[in-house]
Amino acid sequence: MPRTPEAYEKIRKQSSERLLTAALDLFIKKGYHSTSIEEVTKLAQVSKGLLYHYYQGKEGLLEAMIQMRIENLRAVMDGALTKRTPKEKLCHIAEGTLDNVFQNPELYRFYMNLQTQPHQDQVLAKYADILKKEFERNFEIQSRIFEMLGIQDPRKRSLLFSSTLNGIMLMICSYPDHFPIEEMKSQVIEEFCK
Amino acid sequence: MPRTPEAYEKIRKQSSERLLTAALDLFIKKGYHSTSIEEVTKLAQVSKGLLYHYYQGKEGLLEAMIQMRIENLRAVMDGALTKRTPKEKLCHIAEGTLDNVFQNPELYRFYMNLQTQPHQDQVLAKYADILKKEFERNFEIQSRIFEMLGIQDPRKRSLLFSSTLNGIMLMICSYPDHFPIEEMKSQVIEEFCK
Amino acid sequence: MPRTPEAYEKIRKQSSERLLTAALDLFIKKGYHSTSIEEVTKLAQVSKGLLYHYYQGKEGLLEAMIQMRIENLRAVMDGALTKRTPKEKLCHIAEGTLDNVFQNPELYRFYMNLQTQPHQDQVLAKYADILKKEFERNFEIQSRIFEMLGIQDPRKRSLLFSSTLNGIMLMICSYPDHFPIEEMKSQVIEEFCK
Amino acid sequence: MPRTPEAYEKIRKQSSERLLTAALDLFIKKGYHSTSIEEVTKLAQVSKGLLYHYYQGKEGLLEAMIQMRIENLRAVMDGALTKRTPKEKLCHIAEGTLDNVFQNPELYRFYMNLQTQPHQDQVLAKYADILKKEFERNFEIQSRIFEMLGIQDPRKRSLLFSSTLNGIMLMICSYPDHFPIEEMKSQVIEEFCK
DNA sequence: TATGAATGAGCGTTCATTCAT
DNA sequence: TATGAATGAACGCTCATTCAT
Numbered sequence: 139m140p141r142t143p144e145a146y147e148k149i150r151k152q153s154s155e156r157l158l159t160a161a162l163d164l165f166i167k168k169g170y171h172s173t174s175i176e177e178v179t180k181l182a183q184v185s186k187g188l189l190y191h192y193y194q195g196k197e198g199l200l201e202a203m204i205q206m207r208i209e210n211l212r213a214v215m216d217g218a219l220t221k222r223t224p225k226e227k228l229c230h231i232a233e234g235t236l237d238n239v240f241q242n243p244e245l246y247r248f249y250m251n252l253q254t255q256p257h258q259d260q261v262l263a264k265y266a267d268i269l270k271k272e273f274e275r276n277f278e279i280q281s282r283i284f285e286m287l288g289i290q291d292p293r294k295r296s297l298l299f300s301s302t303l304n305g306i307m308l309m310i311c312s313y314p315d316h317f318p319i320e321e322m323k324s325q326v327i328e329e330f331c332k
Numbered sequence: 333m334p335r336t337p338e339a340y341e342k343i344r345k346q347s348s349e350r351l352l353t354a355a356l357d358l359f360i361k362k363g364y365h366s367t368s369i370e371e372v373t374k375l376a377q378v379s380k381g382l383l384y385h386y387y388q389g390k391e392g393l394l395e396a397m398i399q400m401r402i403e404n405l406r407a408v409m410d411g412a413l414t415k416r417t418p419k420e421k422l423c424h425i426a427e428g429t430l431d432n433v434f435q436n437p438e439l440y441r442f443y444m445n446l447q448t449q450p451h452q453d454q455v456l457a458k459y460a461d462i463l464k465k466e467f468e469r470n471f472e473i474q475s476r477i478f479e480m481l482g483i484q485d486p487r488k489r490s491l492l493f494s495s496t497l498n499g500i501m502l503m504i505c506s507y508p509d510h511f512p513i514e515e516m517k518s519q520v521i522e523e524f525c526k
Numbered sequence: 527m528p529r530t531p532e533a534y535e536k537i538r539k540q541s542s543e544r545l546l547t548a549a550l551d552l553f554i555k556k557g558y559h560s561t562s563i564e565e566v567t568k569l570a571q572v573s574k575g576l577l578y579h580y581y582q583g584k585e586g587l588l589e590a591m592i593q594m595r596i597e598n599l600r601a602v603m604d605g606a607l608t609k610r611t612p613k614e615k616l617c618h619i620a621e622g623t624l625d626n627v628f629q630n631p632e633l634y635r636f637y638m639n640l641q642t643q644p645h646q647d648q649v650l651a652k653y654a655d656i657l658k659k660e661f662e663r664n665f666e667i668q669s670r671i672f673e674m675l676g677i678q679d680p681r682k683r684s685l686l687f688s689s690t691l692n693g694i695m696l697m698i699c700s701y702p703d704h705f706p707i708e709e710m711k712s713q714v715i716e717e718f719c720k
Numbered sequence: 721m722p723r724t725p726e727a728y729e730k731i732r733k734q735s736s737e738r739l740l741t742a743a744l745d746l747f748i749k750k751g752y753h754s755t756s757i758e759e760v761t762k763l764a765q766v767s768k769g770l771l772y773h774y775y776q777g778k779e780g781l782l783e784a785m786i787q788m789r790i791e792n793l794r795a796v797m798d799g800a801l802t803k804r805t806p807k808e809k810l811c812h813i814a815e816g817t818l819d820n821v822f823q824n825p826e827l828y829r830f831y832m833n834l835q836t837q838p839h840q841d842q843v844l845a846k847y848a849d850i851l852k853k854e855f856e857r858n859f860e861i862q863s864r865i866f867e868m869l870g871i872q873d874p875r876k877r878s879l880l881f882s883s884t885l886n887g888i889m890l891m892i893c894s895y896p897d898h899f900p901i902e903e904m905k906s907q908v909i910e911e912f913c914k
Numbered sequence: 915t916a917t918g919a920a921t922g923a924g925c926g927t928t929c930a931t932t933c934a935t
Numbered sequence: 936t937a938t939g940a941a942t943g944a945a946c947g948c949t950c951a952t953t954c955a956t
Contacts, residue, residue, distance in 0.1 A: 146936080149936075150936085153936090153937090165450075166450060167450055167451070167452045168450055168453055168454075169449065169450040169453040169456070171365040172365070172450070172452075172453050172454060174928080174929060175929070175930060175931080176929075176930095184937085184938095185938045185939060186938080186939065187931095187937065187939070188937055188938075190930095190932085191936075191937080195931070196930065196931095244450075244451075247448050247450070248448075248450065250448045250502075251448035253506065254441050254444045254502070254505060255363065256360060256361055256362055256366070256438075256441070256442065257438075258361045258362045258363075258366075259362055259366045260362075260366060262363070270506065273506075294512060294515050294519070298496075298500075298516060298519050298520075300503065301502070301516065302492075302496050303499065304502045304503065305494075305495035305496050305497065305498040305499025305501075306495045308444075308448070308498045308499065308502060309491065309495045309498065311448060312447065312448075312464065312467075318488065318491070321485075322488075322491065322492060322495065325492050326492075329523070333916070333956060334767075334915095334916055334917030334918075334956070335917070335919095335955085336956095339956080340917080340919080343918090343919065343920095344919080347919075347920085368945080368946065368947080369946080369947055369948080378920080378921095379920060379921045379922060380947090380948080381920070381922065381949080381950080382919075382920055382921075383948095384947095384949075384950095385918090385919070385920080389947070389948070390947065527936080527938085528935070528936095528937055528938035528939075529934085529935055529938070529939085529940095533935080534938080534939070534940080537941095538939095541940075554838060555838055555839065555840045556838055556840045556841055556842075557838040557840075557841040557844070559753040559754070560753070560838075560840075560841045562924080562925065562926080563925080563927080564924090564925085564926090572941080573941060573942045573943060574926090574942085574943070575927090575929080575941070575943065576940075576941055577927095578927070578929095579939090579940070583926070632839075635838065636836075636838065638836045638890075639833060639837060639838070641894065642830075642832045642836060642893060642894075643751065643833060644747075644751040644826075644829070644830065644833070645749070645826075646749045646750045647751040647754045650751070658894065661894075679903075682900060682903050682904075682907070685891065685900070685904065686884075686904060688887070688891065689884065689887035689890070689891045689904065690880075690883065690887050691887065692887040692890045692891065693882070693883035693884050693885065693889075693890065694883045694887070695887075696832075696835075696836070696883070696886045696887065696890060697879065697883045697886065699836060700835065700836075700852065706876060706879070709873075709876050710876075713876070713880050717911070728915080731915075732915085735915090756950060756951080757950070757952080758950075758951095766916085766917095767916060767918060768918065768952085769917055769918070769952095769954080770915080770916055770917075772951095772952075772953085773915075773916080777952070778951065
């Protein structure tokens, strides 16, 4: 009884997702360089060879993770753009960004680690660059929102806003327990969105 | 006839510094894991074995770098404590911190990368922890300065101050060129030290 | 399409045995410390990496050899226990032990070398200890056989018996050619098993 | 004030003896291969370079130790030859040999380890051979003593005697505590020297 | 006589990737 | 689609020995 195409598709999806989940888990816990393919496939309960069917090796797994981060960045920005007033837009950016981090600090710690990767690391720097492009794109959009708000020097203000958000993200990742997320959020919103 | 102790000391200093400089250079450029001992010793123009005379292996070099960072953190804080008024103290912290980063963004990129290292990385996490301890010590001192300023919830304010500083550091490291350092500094000082 | 589990099993057995045989050969000829992994894998006609698939490094190979020695010690003692009279039991121990050594003096030279390893050798001492435990276990059994024989001080006699056997083993290992094994055996049996 | 030749000689002797004592100590404790020159010179409180003035490197230290063993073997045999009757001579061999071992089991453990060294170990086998020659010389003398005693097959008896002695030595080295040295000695003397 | 900085070959081990099945 | 045995370059590190002083 040959499998139906749908059954194949299901199997494919299951294996590749298990692989990605395992890689995500381990990259976050141990870091990219310190995680071996062996560990990933063992955790995913899949053979080593199969990994190379679904991904372009270890780097392919990382790329898939980056793709998730980009989608997540865009979701926040897209969400902001559906809001009516500039203030609400900024509020959404601040809240969306910080809530995401707060829900999974380890994951964001990994992303921030990637962002700060040395420029010449043969593997990671490439993905740091991809993320950087995405941030720049978002920065432009955000600056225009500040402009709409009538701020004098919208790009400078936008830069401080991003810096503050980034700084809080870093703090959440460094001290995930006991971090007074709500108080920080309200201080930021008070400062930038009022 | 052996050399004089002073002559030996001079030789030792020269070699160990060459080694540390080379390691610093490469760790910053390529990252710790992606830098090999061979590269370090080649850049330092020294044999592989000699590295182990002066440092406890690759990790020893990293430790020496961390020590430099700690000394630099303490220098900023000690400098702040010599100032008279709380406002001047905070100003010194903000300026000292950001100026350091601005002068050598790549180096601080490395330190921030270290800070965001996954917790289970067998080598790096250890040094991330050491730095974290140092930050916590500084945070306490800084909170007391905010207290002296008569701020209502000094720890919360201190946390936002640190977050903002950290965020700007991250931005400087990510976009070292064209970063409007002075404008950012004045915005921060306006916000927290006035 | 993957191979059948049996096919994999066969491949594994072949490679791991080739590796163990090569290691045994070289450890015996050149000693543990003086044999390199490179030599072992070259003799086994296998890549360096494969060794680590099958054994826990160099030490794992040694452990496998020790396991063989332990099994061989137990076989002699188990054989002795199937004999009816105490005299026959002792005879079996003497003959079994010495015949084994005579058949492969170089191997036993290696084991005796291991036994006399300095206590602080970081690798070998551990295995010397494991063997020691096994000898002590056998000594107890052997002492009880002497007891059954009605000897006055069975433990002392058992100790001299073991000493003599060990001494002859040492001599066989040192002078494997022309060693009058049969004459020695009969002197020992005359002395202890009559 | 230049040193007198005697003073020089004293310094020489002191340094070279300190070196030998340190090497002896460490070789016994950790084994030849597992002891580094660095450790030896550190323990002897002498520079690395100086070692090479007094000895032909690491191997030279080993050679000096072997020389000590040979002198000690000869002393026992020479002592035996001063005795009047063959029985007394054999007694002296047995007692002299075993007492030496009992007084410093670790040292003899090292010598026995050397004796059982694999034949192709590039360093140690050479010294195993030197010792072997010495044993053969002693064996001839000892066999003649058994001949004088009127034993039928003196060489066979001499061989068993040596074997037994060696076996007891091995036991003492393996179980230096609680070893009933006197009982063993008397059993041997009873068996061979009466 | 005496020092210890310097060397570099060699070691045991890891791991991303390939490929016959 | 799926397996896991096999590879080999690269790694961090050790250490006996040399040599300028």
